[in-house]
Amino acid sequence: MYFYVDESGHTGTNLFDENQPILYYGVLSSRVNIDVLAENTLSSLRKRLGVKRLHANELGNAGIAQISTEIYNLQKRYDLRFDIYRVAKADHALISFFDQVFDQGLNPAITWSGYWTPMRYVLLLKLAYLFDEETLKKAWSARIEINDQKAESGLVEVCNIIKGRVGELPDERSRTLIYDTLNWADNNPAEIYYNAKRKKDMLSITPNLIGFQSVMHGITLRLLKNGKKASQITVDQQSQFNKAQKTLAEFYASARDVPMVTGPGLPEISFKGMPTIPISFKAGTESAGLELVDVYLWIFKRLMEEKELAPKIYPIIQKQMHKSRTDEISIHAIASRWQKWFEDLPEPTEEQMKKGRELMALDEKRRLEGMTVSAQQGVPADAEKRRG
Template sequence: MFAYVDETGNTGSKLLDPNQPLFITGALLTRSDFDKRFALDVAEIARACGADELHAADLGLGRLEGIAPDLLKIIRCAGPTFALSRVEKVYVIATKMFDTIFDSYENKAVPWHVYNVPPLRMMMVFKLASILDDAVAVAFWDALMDVNADRAHYKMAEVCRRLVGRVTDVPDKRSQEVLGQALEWASENPESLEFVYSDKAGRKGHLPNMIGFGNLLDAIEERSAIWKRPVEVIRHDRQNEFKDAIKFWHKIYSNAREEAVMLPMGGKMVLRKVFGSELLMSSSSESAGIQIIDVIIWLFSRAQKEEIPDNCQSLLNYVYSRAHHSDFSFANASEFTSRMFDAMEREVTDEQMSLSAKTLSEIEQRRLDAMAEYKAKKEDA
């Protein structure tokens, strides 16, 4: 199978651009090579509206409305599916901050279950987000993207100190304790947090682009399994700024171990995706498939903000009906967390309560021991 990928909403490391709050990535997925089959048809449609190629931002809604029925005919003939990934940038900041500062392996003050049990982690992400503002978010991202380790750790410690004074704004006492203790420990031991990358590919891995790309690979892998066809080629719109990072992460995913990684609460995750696929960076002029997905994600992005004309909406409706959807946002995370808590609701026996109390006591003792051990090693160094 073949995948044709494009993206919109890229603002680099300036995530708080109010005009582009979302990063959207899309893929056209076909069993055979769309470019070979439909390049002439797509070129003919482009010429009919006075363009050398289909580029949605240049054509605008008016001309797209006129050619949408013809595009839909071609797309239907191809028999594709799609992948749509929507990434909310403010949610990226909140989750990235939690992963950076509250990883219980690196931050010895964080109880193991707070970081590693999914519904508890998600709940704490929301509580951390409630005390963030733009100034702190910008300062955090500046620390995250700094190439100098000493400077980056100093900046991160400053971010933690600024947040410590706000934890009393979190509604419940226990969350205040967990957040406050973790932030204080990180501010005193910022060198324990492993987030500094000297290479560009590593730093760009923090950005929404890589979240969107990872979500697309999940969808491509899932469709490959459904169709029982290996992924031959992923043709990505050429991105000079992120080309190396995209190639790096494709290599990591496609060459990862095949075995599933077991997660807390019985979950599991397979890291390998699109094994054996070839990643090609192409300009839209070289690929009819990239031109088609450019139109689709541009319309999808516009549809987040306004009504779009009937023919364009019909094209999107067809895409929606055949798409793998991924939504990395506060709203989706809230719904997911609520479902997880609902699934966990059941009557608890006295024996289970006793076992839980014992487990929490053991976790707390390990936390205190880890903090003391780290302090002793730091003093001896």
């Protein structure tokens, strides 16, 4: 199979551009080489419109409407499938903060179950309630700060701000866990390893690389579903992230036979079936497939943002409605996904409740023992009072 990958809404490490709050990745796939087979059609469309390349942002509704019939026919002839992936950038900053500060392997103040089970999402959503945009910007600025001293100072500031808001949470257990976790990070910022140490590390935690993970998993699902191998994966050429994308794809290929273990109830992490063929990078002017995915991405982005689309464009969308895949990384998506999971849990038996209480007691005992070191280092005596 052949895959063509493009992105939209790229702002690098700036996650708070109000004009581009979402990063989009579009993936066009086919069992045939679109670069070869669609070139003649696209060449004639370029001549008709008087352009060197079909760039959707420049063509707009009017331009794409003029060529919509030909695009639809290409879609039908070559059975084109379009998948779209989104990352809410500001939410990514929050998730990144949680993943690092609440990592139970680094921070003993969080319970094992609070990080390695679906309870992590309950805590994440409650933590989200305590953040405003200004504090989130501070958290992200510290995350991408290469200077350790500045990063740790920024982390401490954020932890103190959020600790002061923990009392707004309605339940005592959440107040205790979140406060203690933040308090431990406040007193031991160097132990959290919060910031990127090099520019290379900084790129790896941006939405661009997080979204590209979704792209690679989506490509793998397409391959497994069709029982095919990847013949070519073509990614739009740009200087900032291509090297990191290549490194990620190579890592996934090397880990395809390595079993990954997660906590009970958490989504399985599997690299089985990951393509082993090296991804290639091309300019949009050199690839008909990239030219087409740019058009599809523009159309579906506008559809998701509920912006105007010319009526002639809708047949292209309708043809994809039951064939496309989509995924989103955002607080809203996490809340929607895991609310249903918790609602569908069966009522526990008395025996299960008893066992659960025993495990919780063991988890809490470990947590309190792990925090003893912090107490010896001078955790403020009024910590209990300030929790809520």
